[in-house]
Amino acid sequence: xxxxxxxxxxxxxxxxxxxxxxxxxxxxxxxxxxxxxxxxxxxxxxxxxxxxxxxxxxxxxxxxxxxxxxxxxxxxxxxxxxxxxxxxxxxxxxxxxxxxxxxxxxxxxxxxxxxxxxxxxxxxxxxxxxxxxxxxxxxxxxxxxxxxxxxxxxxxxxxxxxxxxxxxxxxxxxxxxxxxxxxxxxxxxxxxxxxxxxxxxxxxxxxxxxxxxxxxxxxxxxxxxxxxxxxxxxxxxxxxxxxxxxxxxxxxxxxxxxxxxxxxxxxxxxxxxxxxxxxxxxxxxxxxxxxxxxxxxxxxxxxxxxxxxxxxxxxxxxxxxxxxxxxxxxxxxxxxxxxxxxxxxxxxxxxxxxxxxxxxxxxxxxxxxxxxxxxxxxxxxxxxxxxxxxxxxxxxxxxxxxxxxxxxxxxxxxxxxxxxxxxxxxxxxxxxxxxxxxxxxxxxxxxxxxxxxxxxxxxxxxxxxxxxxxxxxxxxxxxxxxxxxxxxxxxxxxxxxxxxxxxxxxxxxxxxxxxxxxxxxxxxxxxxxxxxxxxxxxxxxxxxxxxxxxxx
Amino acid sequence: xxxxxxxxxxxxxxxxxxxxxxxxxxxxxxxxxxxxxxxxxxxxxxxxxxxxxxxxxxxxxxxxxxxxxxxxxxxxxxxxxxxxxxxxxxxxxxxxxxxxxxxxxxxxxxxxxxxxxxxxxxxxxxxxxxxxxxxxxxxxxxxxxxxxxxxxxxxxxxxxxxxxxxxxxxxxxxxxxxxxxxxxxxxxxxxxxxxxxxxxxxxxxxxxxxxxxxxxxxxxxxxxxxxxxxxxxxxxxxxxxxxxxxxxxxxxxxxxxxxxxxxxxxxxxxxxxxxxxxxxxxxxxxxxxxxxxxxxxxxxxxxxxxxxxxxxxxxxxxxxxxx
Ligand SMILES: [Cu+2]
Numbered sequence: 001x002x003x004x005x006x007x008x009x010x011x012x013x014x015x016x017x018x019x020x021x022x023x024x025x026x027x028x029x030x031x032x033x034x035x036x037x038x039x040x041x042x043x044x045x046x047x048x049x050x051x052x053x054x055x056x057x058x059x060x061x062x063x064x065x066x067x068x069x070x071x072x073x074x075x076x077x078x079x080x081x082x083x084x085x086x087x088x089x090x091x092x093x094x095x096x097x098x099x100x101x102x103x104x105x106x107x108x109x110x111x112x113x114x115x116x117x118x119x120x121x122x123x124x125x126x127x128x129x130x131x132x133x134x135x136x137x138x139x140x141x142x143x144x145x146x147x148x149x150x151x152x153x154x155x156x157x158x159x160x161x162x163x164x165x166x167x168x169x170x171x172x173x174x175x176x177x178x179x180x181x182x183x184x185x186x187x188x189x190x191x192x193x194x195x196x197x198x199x200x201x202x203x204x205x206x207x208x209x210x211x212x213x214x215x216x217x218x219x220x221x222x223x224x225x226x227x228x229x230x231x232x233x234x235x236x237x238x239x240x241x242x243x244x245x246x247x248x249x250x251x252x253x254x255x256x257x258x259x260x261x262x263x264x265x266x267x268x269x270x271x272x273x274x275x276x277x278x279x280x281x282x283x284x285x286x287x288x289x290x291x292x293x294x295x296x297x298x299x300x301x302x303x304x305x306x307x308x309x310x311x312x313x314x315x316x317x318x319x320x321x322x323x324x325x326x327x328x329x330x331x332x333x334x335x336x337x338x339x340x341x342x343x344x345x346x347x348x349x350x351x352x353x354x355x356x357x358x359x360x361x362x363x364x365x366x367x368x369x370x371x372x373x374x375x376x377x378x379x380x381x382x383x384x385x386x387x388x389x390x391x392x393x394x395x396x397x398x399x400x401x402x403x404x405x406x407x408x409x410x411x412x413x414x415x416x417x418x419x420x421x422x423x424x425x426x427x428x429x430x431x432x433x434x435x436x437x438x439x440x441x442x443x444x445x446x447x448x449x450x451x452x453x454x455x456x457x458x459x460x461x462x463x464x465x466x467x468x469x470x471x472x473x474x475x476x477x478x479x480x481x482x483x484x485x486x487x488x489x490x491x492x493x494x495x496x497x498x499x500x501x502x503x504x505x506x507x508x509x510x511x512x513x514x515x516x517x518x519x520x521x522x523x524x525x526x527x528x529x530x531x532x533x534x535x536x537x538x539x540x541x542x543x544x545x546x547x548x549x550x551x552x
Numbered sequence: 553x554x555x556x557x558x559x560x561x562x563x564x565x566x567x568x569x570x571x572x573x574x575x576x577x578x579x580x581x582x583x584x585x586x587x588x589x590x591x592x593x594x595x596x597x598x599x600x601x602x603x604x605x606x607x608x609x610x611x612x613x614x615x616x617x618x619x620x621x622x623x624x625x626x627x628x629x630x631x632x633x634x635x636x637x638x639x640x641x642x643x644x645x646x647x648x649x650x651x652x653x654x655x656x657x658x659x660x661x662x663x664x665x666x667x668x669x670x671x672x673x674x675x676x677x678x679x680x681x682x683x684x685x686x687x688x689x690x691x692x693x694x695x696x697x698x699x700x701x702x703x704x705x706x707x708x709x710x711x712x713x714x715x716x717x718x719x720x721x722x723x724x725x726x727x728x729x730x731x732x733x734x735x736x737x738x739x740x741x742x743x744x745x746x747x748x749x750x751x752x753x754x755x756x757x758x759x760x761x762x763x764x765x766x767x768x769x770x771x772x773x774x775x776x777x778x779x780x781x782x783x784x785x786x787x788x789x790x791x792x793x794x795x796x797x798x799x800x801x802x803x804x805x806x807x808x809x810x811x812x813x814x815x816x817x818x819x820x821x822x823x824x825x826x827x828x829x830x831x832x833x834x835x836x837x838x839x840x841x842x843x844x845x846x847x848x849x850x851x852x853x854x855x856x857x858x859x860x861x862x863x864x865x866x867x868x869x870x871x872x873x874x875x
Contacts, residue, residue, distance in 0.1 A: 074728050148725050155685040242703025284601035291611050314699045315706040318637050322630050329622035340614045346589035350601040372575035379625050381632025382568050385695040388723040454692025456723040459731040
């Protein structure tokens with residue numbers, strides 16, 4: 001079966017070739033086109049991410065044996081801080097939302113751009129400036145921060161490393177997130193094409209919309225909190241540091257009031273992507289559209305109320321602990337509902353295997369492990385032991401990497417032909433998947449075991465009993481990374497030399513498949529009149545491909 | 553010797569195992585069904601998809617059943633937790649002080665130690681606080697953990713059921729030597745504990761300190777008694793967090809063989825060579841910043857202002873004896 005369709009050249013008039021006021025790189029970094037901004041985010045985010053991946057590898061290498069292997073403890077502490085800060089604040093928080101949200105959200109609802117294109121560009125600049133400040137913090141002042149990405153007070157106030165600049169960087173990054181959220185909420189409310197009713201918008205848009213609300217409402221809490229940390233360091237204002245009359249637990253509350261919902265900022269768009277990919281490759285409507293849409297909203301809402309489960313051993317009151325435990329169990333329900341609906345979507349489909357679908361299936365598997373290990377940590381009796389151990393490290397990598405990370409690659413595999421107009425070869429992607437899947441589990445499953453055995457997190461060194469599983473884990477990291485490299489290289493090749501993809505290589509029905517690949521500037525010549533439900537494969541297929549190569 | 557267990561170890565293991573079994577079964581079910589669908593409804597075998605939009609009954613079933621299951625999980629988790637938080641009245645209380653990067657245990661009779669000695673089959677309550685940053689007191693073998701926070705007192709309790717030593721870890725990141733903020737809980741038979749607690753000669757706190765720092769040292773011209781007193785002063789003032797007496801590097805230079813050695817120091821930014829005589833040692837302890845030994849960039853040694861003159865002399869003598 002051939003994926004490529006009509007023609008052997010990209011459309012002449014696409015968003016990359018459009019003439020603008022500026023030329024060269026300025027035509028990109030000053031562009032207000034949501035698609036160009038999406039690509040800007042893609043490039044900048046992936047650059048930072050590759051640094052964080054290398055740091056992750058170094059950390060694993062250090063841990064391959066007890067004692068000093070390649071770095072000193074202070075370097076190791078700076079490495080895990082950097083790995084966390086980059087991965088969280090520069091990759092997974094903006095991640096899918098800023099890249100695919102920017103590129104596809106307007107197209108998916110039949111709009112020409114987001115509601116505030118210039119604000120959108122400002123968001124990217126905030127991202128770059130914040131990132132630059134965080135990077136600058138490594139080389140100035142007392143050197144690279146060594147607090148962990150959580151910046152817990154009093155240590156973050158005591159350490160001589162350059163925490164102040166780093167947290168100010170996070171402050172600026174927060175604005176990027178808030179502005180993107182604001183923009184997307186307005187866009188979804190105001191810019192839907194005629195006929196695109198609330199229950200016709202694709203589920204990625206629902207997820208992105210829910211995420212936007214969290215960005216708007218939760219990020220300011222983080223902004224204030226990190227600002228107070230900077231003030232505490234500079235002026236000893238005595239908010240968090242007990243040495244000057246503050247309360248370290250208050251810091252933890254404020255920090256997690258943002259950072260727990262932030263987990264949903266990271267995972268919701270990934271869930272949205274999964275909900276797009278499954279119907280296309282199963283060629284049937286998503287199972288339980290409303291259940292999935294409402295569960296996104298439920299997650300966004302309940303996600304606010306469970307921050308305390310990061311503090312089960314913090315010294316917080318016992319009453320607060322059991323209430324947070326109960327709420328944590330409740331927030332598991334909407335996620336479970338989604339998983340059941342995704343699997344049910346495959347029932348009686350006409351399923352075509354593809355790398356994007358395979359990554360989506362891996363997402364469901366790995367995310368389930370993440371969710372189920374989450375239950376063990378939600379239960380108080382077991383959480384007391386696993387808290388702050390490698391069990392937690394394993395758990396959140398299953399959620400964030402196995403979930404968001406795998407969905408990120410799935411999204412790229414799914415939408416790459418639309419963004420670049422070209423197709424990659426399937427074989428390297430399948431092999432890359434295999435390496436990643438095996439490597440991932442070899443890397444992170446041992447962490448669950450280590451945590452159960454009692455290995456605390458953020459340990460530079462460990463007792464000999466833990467050695468074996470650390471070796472397995474480090475070997476896993478090499479396998480995983482070889483898969484990532486293989487996939488990255490193939491994408492890199494395909495973006496210039498891949499086969500021409502055509503408008504609709506997968507036979508999808510949502511609006512992005514109704515426009516050329518890559519889409520023209522402003523997406524639609526005529527704003528479409530939407531007369532069919534999303535994922536309606538009987539009426540929704542674009543005319544051109546209705547009888548096209550990929551249609552059975 | 554096998555790792556001892558507490559009265560909570562088994563409860564934890566049962567709840568943990570139950571949750572793991574549930575997780576594995578659920579995971580395998582979901583995965584098996586997913587793979588079956590993908591194979592069974594492959595486009596070659598099943599070219600026409602059926603446009604099913606959903607099923608309300610199913611939605612209700614798979615909302616309500618998980619809801620019941622997680623409520624049950626919450627309940628058992630809560631029950632186990634309640635046991636952990638309700639300290640029996642007769643518990644033997646020990647104060648725990650955490651600081652970067654060691655633990656001190658203070659007993660009711662004034663005895664101090666760097667290892668947690670406890671009698672078997674007795675309820676023990678730890679009343680904990682920190683002198684600097686957040687730490688977390690974690691005994692994996694007993695399945696208990698609680699953060700140790702400056703400015704407040706937190707607690708945990710356990711009842712050890714078998715004798716033996718078990719690891720104690722700091723589980724909350726606390727800076728450079730977080731991974732070395734280790735100790736041991738030593739569960740002893742009642743008699744052995746009583747004689748330790750009553751202060752038999754060979755188990756004085758200083759002796760306990762010694763095992764922690766595990767010194768490999770040769771001392772000359774110094775009595776055993778003086779040596780123990782000196783080490784206790786060093787211990788009480790936190791010097792061992794940064795210095796060793798066995799020649800190995802820590803955050804600061806080792807104190808072994810220091811006396812009469814040439815030291816490269818920075819004085820107001822200027823490099824100098826000074827022989828480490830008695831006066832130098834005195835200055836190095838009381839005003840460490842004035843002559844800063846090269847090669848320890850970034851680590852600031854706190855000036856030891858709490859030392860009495862006699863204590864100061866004692867440790868200087870001790871350092872001189874470390875050949
Ligand atoms: Cu500690």
